[in-house]
Structures are given as structure tokens and as C-alpha cells.
Amino acid sequence: MPIYLYWGEDDFTLTQAVNQLRKSVLDPNWANFNYDKIPPDQPDAVIQGLNQALTPPFGMGKRLVWLVETTVCQQCSENLLAELERTLPLIPEESILLLTTRNRPDGRIKSTKLLQKYSVIQEFSLIPPWKTEELVQRVHAYSREVGVKLTDAAAQLLAQSVGNDTRQLLNELEKLQLYIGDSVKPLNEKTIATLVTANTQNSLQLAAAILQGDGVKALGLVADLINKNEPALRIVATLIGQFRTWLWVKLMVSAGERDQKAIATAAEVGNPKRIYFITREVQSLSPNQLTSTLRVLLELEFELKRGGEPLATLQTKVIELCQICKN
Template identity: 60%
Template structure:
């Protein structure tokens, strides 16, 4: 069925998928006649889109109707649900319906079940959590292969550290490296990446490490660099919470007597069991109680930011508190 449902927070990856679909189904000469986008603020956008997709395309190519940021999979009025049930099974083969949203579809809704039943593609574009470094490295490796850029393993790690889960920035940096490499088949090494890639050499994981070490001055300096680089404060806090939670789980499981890296990795939700050894070394200097006491401070920081507290002041305050907590031996 020519129905596509895309959702998630990785806007850039979704944009690329939409552009690929658009280029595949539309004839450029007839795109202005056969390409319709409907935003949620338009009256009865869903009904209008379903009516449009039943209209035969003009000239060559197919028709594409895009319901932008639709709420059909979060809240679907009865009249829209009825129209969906009537229209989806009979959409012509030369017409395509695309629905996009940042929010995850509610699997309990009849509208979501209908779309899953008839969709050719029901796809999530999620951002990789910044603390899942193995997945970030894997993403860089996969994207580099897709773009046609050869990198050494160490260069891949450095690039993953520099761009984090920013897919747009990853593609921009890979295109820069590709331009530099030219026709060379030689894998680009760490020296090339560090020279070309925009990187403050500071990220939220380094901030977490400085806080764990109780190095207040270093932690505040990294924070200042992150804020100056326009890193969203809630993203910083999400990374800190994820990292400290992983450290806590590893410490808790190890102190309970578990020694099997695979079992520890499974319980701590660490995808690579080989990383467990390094995580154990990272938490050696801290007691279990210290790690337990850190999480409420980070969760309080997240709540304060969401309630509109002064960003830099509350970040600095909580980071200092956690550094002081981690200094106690």
C-alpha cells in the first residue's frame, strides 16, 4: 500500500527519508500539480488530505499528499477515523499518502492500528541517547559508508564524540571530510578529523566524568563550553542522568556479587559487554551511596529547568553540589 508513516525527534534523518520518497514518486515537471502538503493548523487537514490522495495525478509521475505534524495517531476524531477506514484500502497505486509527527503513535488507537495495517512503511526516526557511545560509533560508521567516506576506527570514535546524536552535523562533517579526501581511497585518520571537524573537545559525557571525579573547576569550564556551543540544557541533563544511572546500576550489580560481564551488561542496559570492565574502573572511586545520592540532584535539576529556572545558575549550582558529593571519600 502507498502509505508511509514517519515519526520521531531526528528531524534531519526524517527530512532525508521524505526527500527520497518525494524524488522517487514525483515527476519534477508535474510536482507543482501532484505534491500537496497540509499542516495541522489548516481546517480539516486530515479529511482534505484523504480526499486529495484519491485524486488521480496529472501528467507523469505519481501524486504525493503529506500530512505534516498530524495528530491522527495521538487523537483521531470519529469523522476522521471513518474517512480513514473508507479511504486507506482503496488508495490508488499511483498516489502516496505520507503522515509525519514528532510524537510516537498511540498503539491503542484504532487510527494507529488502521495505518499499521495498510502502511508500506511505519518508521521511527529516534535520536540515539548521547550516553550510548557504542550506538553513536556504529551510527557514524554506517553513515560514513553510506556517504562514501573511509575513516580509521579511531577517527570514527573521535567523530562520534564530536557530533553526538546530531545527524545533521554528522552529515555536514562527513561531507567536509569527503571534500578534503577527494579521490583518495586511503582511510582518513584522527589528524584529519580533528583538523576539519567542528569540536569544542567538550561534551556532556566529559562533564559527567569531571563531576564524578569531583573536579569542580573542570566541570564548570566544560559546562560553559557546552552552553557557548548552544548545547540544549535539557539534553545535557538527560546525558548526565543516563550516565550516572548506568554507573549506579553497574556499581549496584557488582556489589551484589555478580561478576559475569554479560549479566551486568544486560541488567545495566549496556549493549556492549566489553564496556563493563571500563565502567567498573570508572566507578571504583565512588561508593554506592554517593551514586545513589547523585541521581535525586540530577532529577531535581531537570525539574527546575522544565519549570523555567535560570538555566546557567541552576546548572552551576547542581554541578557544584554533585562535585562536592563526589569529593567525599
């Protein structure tokens, strides 16, 4: 199928996929003639891309037309929709039309449904930072690809250090690969702690500090995160996800549920074995306290979206959150 739609916030892996597609379809000697990268600010970008995709390639290889950060899956006029309906079925096999966007395609609109019919759709979303099992699984997958063996503890520490930053994960694994050379011995957590750039001041640690009511530690973590240019709204999204998980587990345990699989399913926890540890984490807090934290977090998200200064807004609400958990 000559039409591809790549979407998601993981810019690094999406860009890797685009480069892989380019290498697979373009002849290097004819790439200047057969490759078009059309930015979103160009007038009639989609129409221009469709016209280029209908043009047969010159020389050897195929033609690749890339519509960068297109909004056609979020909004589409009737005239543009008509042009898509007319053109998409006619794109020849020798031409590849690639559409990329950071935003999730809106499945309710006709243009997205049309692309679902005619294109290969691939998602490149970041793993939420609170889904620690998925982050560890990704570390194992990429370490096998790079050729670095890790113990389970080392993989967990590496996942904690890099979070959902795919670029940093690959950079660290390549560094570790150079370090081990031809050795086949798995690296342990001590080696990871020594060699990996420690980004341990992450939003999950902030959530843990808040849960413990440790205001001093929490404020220090907020400052570190902001100094490392971590977006404030991303910090809040992680906190909301973590506290929502804690609340779900607390509510179900308080209601008398003892089936860890049932609790894990309701709380969207991938590994039911984690329920035991999560239950212990929230043992000293009441459901009302955890409900109150979500209210404060939603207020924090609202204030940031209204343009509140990130550091000061986070500090104020983090103090309030710590007081709720401490009391």
C-alpha cells in the same frame, strides 16, 4: 503500500527520507499539480489530506500528500477515526499519503493501530548521546556511504565530536572526502582532530567531570554547552542516562556479579567489554552516592520543566552533584 508514517526527532534524516520519497513518486513536470504539503495549523488538515489522497494524479507520475507534524497518532476524535477507517483502505496505488511527526506514535489509541495495519512505519530517532557504540557504528556506516575510510580511533573521535547530530556528521564527512581526494588511505585521529569542527564540550564530558568531582571543569562545560545552544533538558537526559548506567554497573558488581554479559544486559550497555572500564570509573564511589546523583538529576529535570532559567539551574545542581561525588 501507498501510506507512510515517518516519526522521530532526527529531523535531518527524516527530511532526507521525505525528499527521497518525493523523487521516487513524483514526475518533475507534474509535481506542481500532484504534490500537497499540508501544515498542522491548517483547519481540518487530516480531512483535507485524506480527500487529496483520494484524488487521482494529473498527468504522469503519482500524487504525494504530506501531512506535516500530524497529531493523529497522539490524539484522534471519534469522527476523525471514522473518516480514517473509511478512507485509508480506499487510497489508490497512484496516491501516496505521508504522515510525519516528531513524537512517538501512541500504540494504545485506535488511530495508531489503524495506521499500523495500513501503513509503512519508519522511525528516525536520535541515538542517545551515551550510547557511544551506536554512535561509532553510525559513523562507520555513513563514512562508507560517503567514501571516507577511517581508523577505529578516528571514528571514535568523530563520533565524540559530532555526537548524535546527523547533519554535522555528514557535513564533516563530505569535507573529509574533499580533503582526501582519490586517496584510499584511512584517516587517523590526528587528521580528524585537525579538520573536524571540535564539539568536544559535550554532555558526556560533563558527566565525567561531575563523576570526578571536578566542579571548575564541570561548570565550564555547562557554560560551553549553553553557549552552543544545547537544550538544557537534552543535557539532563544525557546525564541521567549516563549516571543510571554507572549505578546499574556499580550495584551489580557490589552484589557480586562477575559476568560482564549479564551486567551489560542489565545496564543496557551494548559492548560487554566496556563493563571493565565502567567498573573502574565508578570504583571510588558508593552505590549511595550514585543513587543520590540520580535524585538530584530528577530534581534538576523537574525544575527546568517548571521554567527554571537553564544556565543558573544547571550550575546550581552541577555543583551539588560534584559535591556528592567528591565526598
